[in-house]
Amino acid sequence: MTTQNTASLNAVQLPQSPISCSNFIGGKWVAATGPQFDIISPYSGRVIGRVGHSTAGDIDEAVRSAATAAKVWGRTPIKERCAVMFRFRQNLLRDIELLSHRISAESGKTLAEARAGVMKGIEVTEFATSLQNIESGGKMEVSRGVTCEYRREPLGVVAGITPFNFPAMVPLWMIPIAITLGNAFIWKPSDKTPLTSILIAELMKEAGLPDGILTVIQGGRETVEAILDHPGISSIGFVGSTPVARQVYTRGSAHGKRVLALGGAKNHIILMPDADPDLAARGIADSFTGCAGQRCMAASVLLAVGDCDALLKEITAKASAIRLGEEMGALITQEARERIRSAIDAAQENGATIRLDGRTPQLGQEWSAGHWLAPTILDQVKPGTQAAVEELFGPVLSIVRVKTLSEALAIQSTSPFGNAASVFTRDGGVAERVCRESKAGMVGVNIGVPVPREPFSFGGVAESKFGQGDITGPSSLDLWTDLKKVTTKWSVASDQNWMS
Numbered sequence: 001m002t003t004q005n006t007a008s009l010n011a012v013q014l015p016q017s018p019i020s021c022s023n024f025i026g027g028k029w030v031a032a033t034g035p036q037f038d039i040i041s042p043y044s045g046r047v048i049g050r051v052g053h054s055t056a057g058d059i060d061e062a063v064r065s066a067a068t069a070a071k072v073w074g075r076t077p078i079k080e081r082c083a084v085m086f087r088f089r090q091n092l093l094r095d096i097e098l099l100s101h102r103i104s105a106e107s108g109k110t111l112a113e114a115r116a117g118v119m120k121g122i123e124v125t126e127f128a129t130s131l132q133n134i135e136s137g138g139k140m141e142v143s144r145g146v147t148c149e150y151r152r153e154p155l156g157v158v159a160g161i162t163p164f165n166f167p168a169m170v171p172l173w174m175i176p177i178a179i180t181l182g183n184a185f186i187w188k189p190s191d192k193t194p195l196t197s198i199l200i201a202e203l204m205k206e207a208g209l210p211d212g213i214l215t216v217i218q219g220g221r222e223t224v225e226a227i228l229d230h231p232g233i234s235s236i237g238f239v240g241s242t243p244v245a246r247q248v249y250t251r252g253s254a255h256g257k258r259v260l261a262l263g264g265a266k267n268h269i270i271l272m273p274d275a276d277p278d279l280a281a282r283g284i285a286d287s288f289t290g291c292a293g294q295r296c297m298a299a300s301v302l303l304a305v306g307d308c309d310a311l312l313k314e315i316t317a318k319a320s321a322i323r324l325g326e327e328m329g330a331l332i333t334q335e336a337r338e339r340i341r342s343a344i345d346a347a348q349e350n351g352a353t354i355r356l357d358g359r360t361p362q363l364g365q366e367w368s369a370g371h372w373l374a375p376t377i378l379d380q381v382k383p384g385t386q387a388a389v390e391e392l393f394g395p396v397l398s399i400v401r402v403k404t405l406s407e408a409l410a411i412q413s414t415s416p417f418g419n420a421a422s423v424f425t426r427d428g429g430v431a432e433r434v435c436r437e438s439k440a441g442m443v444g445v446n447i448g449v450p451v452p453r454e455p456f457s458f459g460g461v462a463e464s465k466f467g468q469g470d471i472t473g474p475s476s477l478d479l480w481t482d483l484k485k486v487t488t489k490w491s492v493a494s495d496q497n498w499m500s
């Protein structure tokens with residue numbers, strides 16, 4: 001057993017004084033009328049902001065403002081809407097450092113992870129700017145003198161509800177696409193990480209987005225329920241944990257809204273004894289420790305097939321060398337840290353052995369009140385136990401030993417979740433079998449975090465997603481628009497057929 005106790009100085013700049021976070025309605029910052037809460041930085045455990053939660057009355061005001069703005073925006077030519085997104089993209093690039101420090105300060109990510117999240121958001125914004133080339137759909141002469149065409153029409157006011165772990169990237173999966181398609185968008189950021197939303201709203205305004213087209217509403221559960229119940233909102237994108245995703249999908253759909261709700265995950269990596277040691281060690285260690293394990297694409301269960309001892313040693317060495325605060329960030333809350341530590345204790349009681357123990361990291365004085373947990377590797381985890389089945393959402397890798405690939409696939413494909421699955425092997429036949437037989441929306445071959453690059457879309461299956469289509473890419477257009485079919489005839493054709 002190795003004990004993880006590294007600590008190093010971090011370059012993240014925390015705000016000097018607490019930032020006050022309001023709602024952004026009609027292009028102005030206005031205080032939410034509900035109760036106020038502190039925002040705590042995972043790095044220091046200190047208060048770095050205050051946020052007010054919104055009431056049903058605040059939502060009503062936001063929807064009215066958004067609905068008025070949407071009427072004009074929806075009729076604005078798409079080229080003009082795209083021009084705003086081109087400028088927004090430039091603003092994101094220009095302010096990426098400012099954004100990254102803000103993201104890191106409130107979410108606990110490293111600066112490199114925060115920058116990567118913004119870059120992915122920029123990539124989706126670029127996809128949105130390309131919509132001017134595809135949005136008009138197709139037109140065809142379907143019979144003599146008769147044409148049929150597709151038109152995508154905006155829905156009006158739509159909303160997005162986002163989680164704490166990607167304060168910029170996940171919102172940017174939705175906002176640029178929904179707005180470019182002609183909607184007014186109401187964004188409810190995570191109540192734990194609302195501070196980044198201030199910067200994003202300002203960058204959109206600076207890009208020339210008309211007032212009311214992007215609204216930011218702060219709050220938690222009650223605010224979300226008011227959004228789900230409001231008759232003026234047509235469609236909702238949600239990203240968060242599975243229990244909440246299910247509730248949001250059920251309640252929103254019951255009100256006749258279109259809902260796509262992405263949920264949690266328990267991602268499996270299948271490790272074959274023939275895997276390339278460098279690819280496997282780097283890919284698997286990065287996957288379970290990146291974002292301190294707080295990402296829905298993180299490796300969580302390693303299904304080690306046959307004799308993988310040499311590979312497991314390499315993975316353990318890689319993970320134990322990770323410097324906390326520099327290469328790996330902190331957990332979102334003290335409660336999350338205690339919950340995950342208890343899960344590690346429980347796994348040990350259930351017979352797992354600990355290859356790498358991150359429960360008591362040593363940190364310098366400055367960060368000692370932060371929410372730290374170092375990489376932890378559990379071995380001989382029994383299938384069906386908590387560490388093998390539940391989403392822990394921390395830097396914990398559970399190794400389950402299996403004898404055959406069939407056994408590994410049986411475990412993977414019976415997980416209730418279905419976000420990501422990967423295999424590390426040098427055998428193309430094995431890789432192809434995993435691609436075919438694994439139950440996951442996103443599959444990787446020798447890739448620990450198989451996030452598709454745009455325009456390949458993002459989305460899982462099973463209990464990792466409720467609703468149709470994906471949250472990015474071409475199918476996301478169906479979440480934010482209606483597809484109208486227009487059939488036209490201007491004169492009676494000389495020769496007639498069955499559809500004349």
Ligand code: NAD
Pocket residue numbers: 161162163164165166170188189190191192219220221222224225239240241242244245247262263264265295296391393419460464
């Ligand atoms: P969460 O479900 O607690 O919160 C998500 C959003 O819902 C937040 O805006 C929050 O304020 C709100 N919310 C929380 N509880 C609610 C309730 N009872 N009713 C209504 N709204 C509520 O998720 P989180 O802790 O912020 O984020 C982590 C989770 O998100 C993990 O499970 C992770 O796997 C998942 N996630 C999934 C994806 C994906 O693409 N599938 C991406 C990122 C995160």
